[in-house]
Amino acid sequence: MIRIFPSFRFTSLLSAAKPFCSVACSSSPAREPPPNLPYPEVKSITVSKTPKTPLFLRTPSHVTPLSEVWKWHDWAKDLASSVESSSTKSNDSLESVTLLRELKWLIEDTIVDDPLSILHKKEIEDDDKKKSVKLRASLEELYDLWKQRIENRRPFQYVVGCEHWRDLVLCVEEGVLIPRPETELIVDMVEELVSRDDWFKKGIWADLGTGSGAIAIGVAKVLGSRGKVVATDLSPVAIVVASHNVQRYSLEGMIEVREGSWFEPLKGLEGKLVGIVSNPPYIPSDDIPGLQAEVGRHEPKLALDGGIDGTDSLIHLCHGASRMLKRGGFFIFETNGEKQSKMIVDYMTNDLKHCFSDLKIVSDFAGIDRFVTGFRR
Ligand SMILES: C[S@@+](CC[C@H](N)C(=O)[O-])C[C@H]1O[C@@H](n2cnc3c(N)ncnc32)[C@H](O)[C@@H]1O
Numbered sequence: 001m002i003r004i005f006p007s008f009r010f011t012s013l014l015s016a017a018k019p020f021c022s023v024a025c026s027s028s029p030a031r032e033p034p035p036n037l038p039y040p041e042v043k044s045i046t047v048s049k050t051p052k053t054p055l056f057l058r059t060p061s062h063v064t065p066l067s068e069v070w071k072w073h074d075w076a077k078d079l080a081s082s083v084e085s086s087s088t089k090s091n092d093s094l095e096s097v098t099l100l101r102e103l104k105w106l107i108e109d110t111i112v113d114d115p116l117s118i119l120h121k122k123e124i125e126d127d128d129k130k131k132s133v134k135l136r137a138s139l140e141e142l143y144d145l146w147k148q149r150i151e152n153r154r155p156f157q158y159v160v161g162c163e164h165w166r167d168l169v170l171c172v173e174e175g176v177l178i179p180r181p182e183t184e185l186i187v188d189m190v191e192e193l194v195s196r197d198d199w200f201k202k203g204i205w206a207d208l209g210t211g212s213g214a215i216a217i218g219v220a221k222v223l224g225s226r227g228k229v230v231a232t233d234l235s236p237v238a239i240v241v242a243s244h245n246v247q248r249y250s251l252e253g254m255i256e257v258r259e260g261s262w263f264e265p266l267k268g269l270e271g272k273l274v275g276i277v278s279n280p281p282y283i284p285s286d287d288i289p290g291l292q293a294e295v296g297r298h299e300p301k302l303a304l305d306g307g308i309d310g311t312d313s314l315i316h317l318c319h320g321a322s323r324m325l326k327r328g329g330f331f332i333f334e335t336n337g338e339k340q341s342k343m344i345v346d347y348m349t350n351d352l353k354h355c356f357s358d359l360k361i362v363s364d365f366a367g368i369d370r371f372v373t374g375f376r377r
Pocket of ligand 1: 208235238
């Protein structure tokens with residue numbers, strides 16, 4: 001079951017072959033970033049060694065009268081329909097149509113045995129009244145979860161504990177960024193590259209700031225059996241969740257999850273990586289308070305805040321890529337789009353002279369200049 005349908009898929013991207021060049025890299029940055037950024041503060045959040053089990057994977061141990069489920073469903077629909085009339089229209093209001101779609105998904109994840117056909121009847125019949133259904137959460141929890149979604153603006157993905165991303169269903173919880181559809185393009189670009197050049201399938205890749213492990217898992221799958229990905233994150237919650245997702249896809253042999261700041265857990269791999277992918281925090285600090293409630297109130301600041309102009313981590317990654325990539329190695333960095341992508345290309349061209357070649361800006365599904373890609377000379 002796929003829940004997000006990107007409007008189109010990327011078909012051809014990397015037209016240039018893997019270039020090799022003997023020009024030495026001269027790094028003389030005018031705007032010298034610290035080689036190791038100071039550790040950002042990690043908001044205190046209880047870290048458990050095992051992530052929360054998403055609703056759809058729970059045992060259906062709650063046998064409940066259908067009439068009670070029916071009542072809950074009516075209440076949930078009414079609450080969803082009431083939000084638009086009660087909200088003063090702003091950019092940050094909830095939409096009933098979105099909530100009703102989410103309610104359908106919540107039911108699919110919770111109720112065993114063809115739940116929708118029962119709940120979509122106009123009226124409950126006498127026969128149905130005697131029926132019971134098996135649920136993966138108690139009714140009490142379902143009332144609470146739906147209130148959290150609407151009244152606290154808790155993201156739907158945290159409510160159900162998972163996100164459908166590319167061909168994966170990834171566990172997510174508070175403390176870990178919910179992977180976004182546009183980030184799927186990073187895996188598509190890697191797939192395109194490795195389909196044309198086997199060299200990239202044999203070497204080591206790094207996914208920096210792995211979060212739920214989405215990119216690392218996607219890349220490992222397209223690399224095939226010889227692939228090797230090291231996934232790093234500073235957030236202990238991300239490390240637990242990414243490790244769990246890696247296990248769920250039986251990719252422990254291909255993906256190693258390491259805790260630490262950016263390249264720090266990659267000591268010993270200098271000049272040895274064939275690829276680096278990263279979707280770092282890139283939102284300018286001043287924009288954080290204006291984010292949609294679901295994002296600003298619930299997603300981790302560590303995953304969002306990119307410093308004054310949003311490029312602190314990106315600049316750090318540019319320097320790291322010059323040290324860590326093999327000659328001919330490839331990188332993709334996701335950015336906030338437009339101005340930021342251009343800034344990163346300018347920085348790599350002018351301040352990290354001769355380190356990279358074939359620098360490109362690649363748009364996302366919405367036509368926003370979202371990614372910077374290139375090769376290590
Ligand atoms: C925008 S999120 C991306 C998560 C995931 N890669 C994705 O695309 O869904 C940025 C990630 O970078 C991590 N991060 C922030 N600062 C870091 C640092 N200094 N070292 C390593 N990871 C860091 C955050 O914890 C977060 O998981």
